[in-house]
Amino acid sequence: GRTASGTSTWQRDGTPPDLAVSLPSVDGRHGWYVSEVDLSATATDAISGLSVLNGSLDGGTTWISFPVHFTDGEHLALIHARDVAGNEVTVERRIRVDTVAPVVQIKSHVNGNVVQGGVHLSGSLEDATSGPEGGKISVDGGHTWFPVSLHTDTWSFVWQSGEVPNGEYTIQMRGLDRAGNDSAISTVSLTVDNAPPAVSITERWWIWETGTLRVSSTHFPIESIQVTIQDPQKRWKEVVVDFDPGRNSYTVKWDRRFADGTLAPAGEYLVLAVACDVNGLCGQDAGRIVIPEMATSTETISPSPTATSTVMSSATPTATQIVPAPTLALSTPMPEEIPVPAQSSLPLWQIIGLLGLLMVIASASVVDPRPKALERLGETLKMIAQTKDNSSNNK
The missing domain is CATH 1.10.287 (Helix Hairpins)
Structure with a gap:
């Protein structure tokens, strides 16, 4: 028989390949990327050599080669390597990308709304990927920003408009998502009207005198001025007089008659002056017309600067009782020799x-x-x- 001889060398490989994953540094907040991302990987095996290097984005159902490009969303990437000996290694990376800014809206008001006092501003802050994180609002043209309250995707803020003068203000609102994207600024123009027109009328005056009404605007033009004279007991129809808002001073005089023609008796009658600006904000003041007990339509008493409780004399005569003085009967003694003739009656x-x-x-x-x-x-x-x-x- 024939024989053969020789040698062979066997090497054991029980070590998986060395795998390195390459990702850019996170450029957003809370582990989010705010720009698109490319993932790449390398692997080496010093013993048996590298056989396979690939990745999967669907949990291992399908495998793709590197690099892998990621757009907006949350992604779970599997990176897999296998050597010739069949040793495998798999690592995973979670990549979160949000390149889209949130969308903010002001919904509580529209341009031109007139506001007073505490203004409740509100709206929406939406972000479909990383979600809204917060927002800031400015009422001074962007010089100062205040944080807003946020509940899910709804924000709110209370603006104390009484702390600023009357006028036009532009409200600016901006939002921020969890990835760190800033929204575009949403604006609304509002009119602050906290101070009504200043109104002043004479406090008290006699019916034969005239009252003085003064009106001045605080910022916005005055649209209407109205004076109402009314019976405090509501017995007769009140008198309503409209004045031209183009002036600042007016004379108020009453002929003593109510709207139904009733002649007002003695007493005090309320005079209410109301002035409203173009935004519907109104200021008012009240005075009183005094009709004394003896007042007539032809009063000739000199008017006093202001009515007082002192009773004034009146030109209207009233009966004054005069206590009659006793009348003495005069008699003249006659001489006895002369007969007293019968007294005749007066002519x-x-x-x-x-x-x-x-x-x-x-x-x-x-x-x-x-x-x-x-x-x-x-x-x-x-x-x-x-x-x-x-x-x-x-x-």
């Missing part, structure tokens, strides 16, 4: 004159109830008595 002209004099005195006493009237009456009676005695003596 008609004297009676008429006496009655006329009494009427004049009575009328004068109403206007000027002073003691001089009584003195004149006494003198007149004395003269009449003396005349009567002289007539008797002549007879």
Whole structure:
């Protein structure tokens, strides 16, 4: 038989290949990339040599070669290497990419809205990939930014507009997603109108006087001025007068009649002045017209600067009771030798004159109830008595 001889060398390989994965540094926040990413891998095997190097993005169902390009989204990449001896190694990398900025909107207001006091601003902040993280708002043209409250994809902020003067303001809102992308700025123009027109009217005045109304705007033009005179007991229809808003000072005078023609009795009547600007914000002030008990439409008393509770004299006469003075009967003693003739009655002209004099005195006493009237009456009676005695003596 034939024989053969020789040698062979066998090498054991129980070590998997050396695998290296290459990814760029994360350029976003919270492990997110804000730009597209390329993944590459290398592998070596010093013993049996490298047989396979590939990757999978679907959990190992399909395998692809490197490099692999990643766009927006969350990705799980499997990187696999096998040597000739059949040793394998697989590593995984989670790659999160968000290159799209969030979208922010202001939904609580639209351009031109008029606001006052605490303004509740709100809107949406949406991001489909990494999700919204927060937002900031500015009410001074972007010089100062304040954080907003965020609940899921809805933001809110309360702006104290009373801290700024009346005027036009541009509200700016911007959002931020978890990857670190800033949204475009959303804006809305709002009108702050916290200070109403200044209104001032005379506090109190007599019915025969006039009140003064003064109105001034705080920023926006005045659209309407209205004065209402009303009965505090609501018995008669109120008087409403509109004034031209183009002036600053007005005279308020009342003819004492309500809208239904009723002549107002004595008392105090509310005068309400209201001025509104073009945004509907109104200021007001109130005064009172005083009608005294003896006031008439032909009052001639000199007006006072302001009405007071002091009772003023009135030109309207009122009856004043005069206590009658006692009248003494005068008698003249006659000599016994001369018979006393029968006293004759006073002539008609004297009676008429006496009655006329009494009427004049009575009328004068109403206007000027002073003691001089009584003195004149006494003198007149004395003269009449003396005349009567002289007539008797002549007879």
